[in-house]
Each structure stands twice: as C-alpha cells, then as structure tokens.
Amino acid sequence: MFTPEAMREADQKAAEMGYPSLLLMEWAGMKAARVYKELFGQRPAVVLAGKGNNGGDGLVLARHLLLEGVRVRVYAAPDQAGDALQAKNALLAHGAELYPLEEAAFGEGEVVVDALFGTGLKGPLTGFYAGLVERVNASGLPILALDLPSGLPYSPHVRATATVAFAAFKTPHLLMREACGRLFLAEIGLPKALLEREDLPEVATPEALRPLLPRRPLTAHKGSVGRVGVLGGYRGDGLRYAGAPVLAALGAYRMGAGLVHLAVPEGTPLEPLEAVFHPLPAPALPPMRVEALAVGMGGGPWGVLWAMRALEAGLPTVLDADALHLEVVAAYRRAGAKAVLTPHAGEAGRLLGRSPEEVAKDPLEAARTLARETGLTVVLKGNPTVVAEGERLSLNPTGNPALATGGTGDVLSGAIATLLAAGLPPFEAARLGVYLHGLAGDLLAEEKGVGLLAKEVAEALPRAREALLSGTRGAPWERV
Ligand SMILES: NC(=O)C1=CN([C@@H]2O[C@H](COP(=O)(O)OP(=O)(O)OC[C@H]3O[C@@H](n4cnc5c(N)ncnc54)[C@H](O)[C@@H]3O)[C@@H](O)[C@H]2O)[C@H](O)CC1
Numbered sequence: 001m002f003t004p005e006a007m008r009e010a011d012q013k014a015a016e017m018g019y020p021s022l023l024l025m026e027w028a029g030m031k032a033a034r035v036y037k038e039l040f041g042q043r044p045a046v047v048l049a050g051k052g053n054n055g056g057d058g059l060v061l062a063r064h065l066l067l068e069g070v071r072v073r074v075y076a077a078p079d080q081a082g083d084a085l086q087a088k089n090a091l092l093a094h095g096a097e098l099y100p101l102e103e104a105a106f107g108e109g110e111v112v113v114d115a116l117f118g119t120g121l122k123g124p125l126t127g128f129y130a131g132l133v134e135r136v137n138a139s140g141l142p143i144l145a146l147d148l149p150s151g152l153p154y155s156p157h158v159r160a161t162a163t164v165a166f167a168a169f170k171t172p173h174l175l176m177r178e179a180c181g182r183l184f185l186a187e188i189g190l191p192k193a194l195l196e197r198e199d200l201p202e203v204a205t206p207e208a209l210r211p212l213l214p215r216r217p218l219t220a221h222k223g224s225v226g227r228v229g230v231l232g233g234y235r236g237d238g239l240r241y242a243g244a245p246v247l248a249a250l251g252a253y254r255m256g257a258g259l260v261h262l263a264v265p266e267g268t269p270l271e272p273l274e275a276v277f278h279p280l281p282a283p284a285l286p287p288m289r290v291e292a293l294a295v296g297m298g299g300g301p302w303g304v305l306w307a308m309r310a311l312e313a314g315l316p317t318v319l320d321a322d323a324l325h326l327e328v329v330a331a332y333r334r335a336g337a338k339a340v341l342t343p344h345a346g347e348a349g350r351l352l353g354r355s356p357e358e359v360a361k362d363p364l365e366a367a368r369t370l371a372r373e374t375g376l377t378v379v380l381k382g383n384p385t386v387v388a389e390g391e392r393l394s395l396n397p398t399g400n401p402a403l404a405t406g407g408t409g410d411v412l413s414g415a416i417a418t419l420l421a422a423g424l425p426p427f428e429a430a431r432l433g434v435y436l437h438g439l440a441g442d443l444l445a446e447e448k449g450v451g452l453l454a455k456e457v458a459e460a461l462p463r464a465r466e467a468l469l470s471g472t473r474g475a476p477w478e479r480v
C-alpha cells in the first residue's frame with residue numbers, strides 16, 4: 001500500500017526510465033471508463049475535472065465514455081498543463097461539451113465522476129472546492145471517484161459510491177474506506193518493479209494468505225494438527241466473563257485445533273464439551289500437552305498472573321485482554337518469547353501511554369511503535385485491523401461493523417493460537433487468523449446483517465477457511 005508520496009516517487013521513477021506518463025493517464029482514464037460502464041451503463045455522466053493529473057484522468061475517461069455513446073458533460077478547472085492539457089485537447093477533438101468548473105450543476109439520473117483531486121492534494125479543501133464537494137455529496141447522485149475521493153484524507157471529502165484506485169492502494173483507501181464505497185484496483189501499466197516495495201505496508205490478499213493455510217494429511221489425528229491451551233477467566237467478579245475463555249476455545253476448535261485444553265477458575269461452566277478442563281482455585285499452568293497458548297480472556301486481575309504462568313511453558317502465546325499489561329509484555333520481551341498481542345485501541349493505548357483516540361487516529365504508527373517497543377507481534381484490532389512485527393506492517397481488508405460485538409475478540413485469540421499451534425510463525429498466524437475471522441464476519445453479515453453472536457463467528461470460520469482455500473471468495477475489491 002502506497003502513501004501518496006511513495007506513489008509520486010513511483011511515477012517519477014517511471015518517467016526517469018523513459019516511460020511515457022501520458023500512457024499511464026490513458027490507461028487510468030480508460031480503465032475508469034470501463035468501471036463506469038460496468039456500474040452505470042449508458043447513464044449520462046457529469047465529469048468534474050481538476051487542473052492536475054487527476055483531472056487529466058477524468059478528461060481521458062470522458063473521451064472514452066463519448067466513444068461508447070454515453071452522454072457526457074465536463075466541468076473543468078482552467079490552466080491544465082502537461083499530460084492533463086493533452087488529455088483536454090484530445091477530448092476537445094472529439095467535440096466534447098466543456099464548461100468552467102464554477103458552473104458545475106447536476107441533474108436527475110446523472111452520475112458524477114469526481115476527478116478533482118487525487119494524490120496531489122496538499123491540505124484540506126477550503127472555499128470554492130469545499131463547497132463543490134459538499135454540493136456533490138448532497139446531490140444524492142451516484143459518484144465514481146477517480147483514484148481517491150477528492151479531499152481525502154481530510155474533511156470535507158467526497159463520499160463516493162465507488163472508487164477506482166490507480167496502480168496501487170494508497171493509505172486512505174484502507175484507513176478511510178467508508179468514503180471510497182466499492183473499491184476497484186486498476187492496473188495502469190506501471191512497471192511491476194516500481195510497485196513491489198517491501199518497505200511499505202502490505203494489504204493482505206487471498207493470494208498471499210492461501211498458501212499459509214495448514215493442510216491436513218489423510219493420516220491426521222487430534223495430536224498432530226495442533227493443540228491449544230486456553231488460560232482465562234477470573235472468580236473475583238462472580239465469573240462475570242466466564243464466557244470469554246470458552247469463546248476462545250470455540251475459536252480454536254473452529255480454526256481446526258485437534259484438542260483444546262481449558263484452564264479456568266473453579267465454578268466456570270464446563271463448555272465446550274469437546275475441551276479438556278482444568279478448573280483451578282488460582283491461576284496456574286496445569287499439565288497439558290499443547291503447542292500454543294491463548295491467555296487473558298476475561299481474566300480481570302488474574303490476567304497478569306495467567307500470563308506469567310503461561311510464560312513458563314515457553315510456547316508461542318497469544319496475549320489478549322487482561323494479559324495486556326506492561327509488566328507482562330516486558331517479561332515476554334526479556335524471555336525472547338514468541339507472542340502475539342491482540343489489543344484494541346484502548347488496550348494498545350494503555351501499553352503506549354496514549355488515549356484510545358490517539359491510537360485510532362494513526363493505527364499504522366501505533367501498531368508499528370508497539371511492535372518495535374515490545375519486540376513482539378501486534379494485532380491492533382479495528383477497521384482496518386493492523387498486524388505489525390519489526391518493520392513489517394499488514395493491513396487486513398476483511399471484516400465489517402457487525403463484528404463489533406462482545407466476544408468476537410476472544411474467538412480471534414483462539415483462532416490465532418491454533419495457527420501458531422499448527423506451526424505458523426507469529427506474523428503469518430496473525431495475518432491469516434485476522435483475515436479468516438474478518439471473512440467469517442463478512443459471510444455472516446451478508447446472511448444475517450448486524451446482531452451476530454461471537455459463537456456464530458467461530459462457527460463460520462470453517463466456511464471462511466473453505467472460501468479462501470477454494471478461491472470462491474476473492475479480495476474485497478475488484479481488479480480491472
Ligand atoms: N501512477 C499513478 O497512479 C498515476 C496517477 N495519475 C493521476 O495523477 C494524480 C495525481 O496528480 P497530481 O497532478 O500530482 O495531483 P492532483 O491532480 O491530485 O491535484 C493537484 C492540484 O491540486 C492543487 N492543490 C493541492 N492541494 C490543494 C488544496 N488543498 N486546495 C486546492 N488546490 C490544491 C495543486 O496545486 C495541483 O494543481 C493521481 O491521483 C492520479 O489520479 C496519472 O494520471 C497517471 C499515473
């Protein structure tokens with residue numbers, strides 16, 4: 001995923017290589033016109049073109065739509081230069097109707113193409129442009145945004161029906177997804193070498209994750225596919241969160257664990273029936289033969305104690321909820337343990353000494369800092385969930401607001417622990433677990449809308465796994 005600056009660098013490098021930039025613009029506008037036709041057919045278009053290259057893309061799109069027999073009205077900013085000017089001349093040669101941007105008006109049944117600003121925007125829109133963007137949003141018409149909804153990452157910005165991202169996703173496509181509507185990713189002919197940048201955050205794709213899925217040989221038995229120990233719960237609150245470790249156990253089984261051991265306070269309901277139970281008077285590490293642990297779900301003040309006991313096992317461990325405290329993280333770091341932290345913004349803020357709002361404002365930076373400071377793998381839950389380890393950052397594209405309900409995080413911890421138990425390294429277990437958990441939520445939300453139960457998310461994990469494996473469910477965007 002590119003920052004706008006990194007994208008500009010790639011454009012510049014292409015130009016230095018002698019690659020004609022007009023070709024990029026032609027592909028961009030042509031691909032966007034293709035998306036327009038797919039979504040809106042012959043509906044008349046109103047194209048708003050800014051003076052930079054984003055505007056140029058819009059002028060190319062207008063020409064292609066005209067060629068397809070679509071009625072097009074273009075409102076363009078003055079003073080185009082370079083490629084955008086060439087795009088304008090080519091459009092005029094086709095006898096297009098071009099009007100000053102100040103006169104922009106929209107009519108019923110039309111579709112607005114937003115080609116005002118892309119990656120070249122510096123600072124929030126004000127004055128005329130802010131007003132124009134507000135008018136576009138208020139028009140009630142469908143909006144196709146080219147590259148980025150204009151105004152992003154600031155406000156005001158266009159709230160698009162669909163967005164065609166050129167060459168690669170940029171930060172706002174993932175971090176401000178709501179403004180983008182349906183996402184399309186258009187290849188525009190940039191040499192591949194310029195797009196492969198390991199120093200930039202990745203957006204997890206099904207193609208990258210599919211090979212990581214643990215495959216089960218015919219000879220598999222419950223002791224060979226990964227066993228998980230879950231340590232959680234607390235008596236002192238009257239077992240108020242007794243369900244949390246149970247949900248983690250369900251997440252583990254549904255992700256494919258061969259056996260789940262459940263260490264919980266005495267008096268906890270013995271669920272799920274498939275688990276091996278260790279009811280305990282105080283946090284301890286009961287004898288259990290497992291390959292990974294999930295620790296801290298519903299543990300209250302026992303959370304830290306559970307985590308310290310778990311450290312003695314020397315196993316890959318997921319630290320969640322009440323295990324997420326500085327002393328725990330420091331001890332794991334000192335021991336050089338393999339651990340995945342799964343905080344939400346509040347818990348990450350507690351570890352970083354920041355407010356949840358500060359963490360949510362820049363989740364990429366927060367996840368990276370936490371990973372660097374702890375030396376552990378971090379899953380910062382949110383929209384999007386960010387996975388960080390060392391210098392590596394991965395953004396997860398699956399999941400939806402229906403997952404914002406009690407217990408889904410516990411399911412995730414159990415799921416990631418299972419992938420650790422199956423032998424995946426922490427970063428891979430975290431990316432794959434987060435992706436499948438989000439996908440399970442997406443499949444369920446399509447079926448049932450909001451009002452999901454966490455245990456249903458666990459139950460949908462096998463379907464998500466199957467969808468990833470068989471390729472029946474691709475990335476949540478379309479390539480054009
Ligand atoms: N490789 C690619 O992805 C390609 C992308 N293309 C498109 O080019 C734009 C980026 O074009 P650029 O000319 O650099 O910038 P913009 O068109 O986004 O806008 C620049 C324009 O806006 C003025 N400006 C900046 N900030 C403000 C502000 N706050 N208020 C008002 N005006 C502002 C600035 O002075 C410029 O005049 C990219 O998004 C793609 O759509 C290429 O077409 C192909 C290669």
Ligand SMILES: [K+]
Nearest residue numbers: 114117148150
């Ligand atoms: K735009």
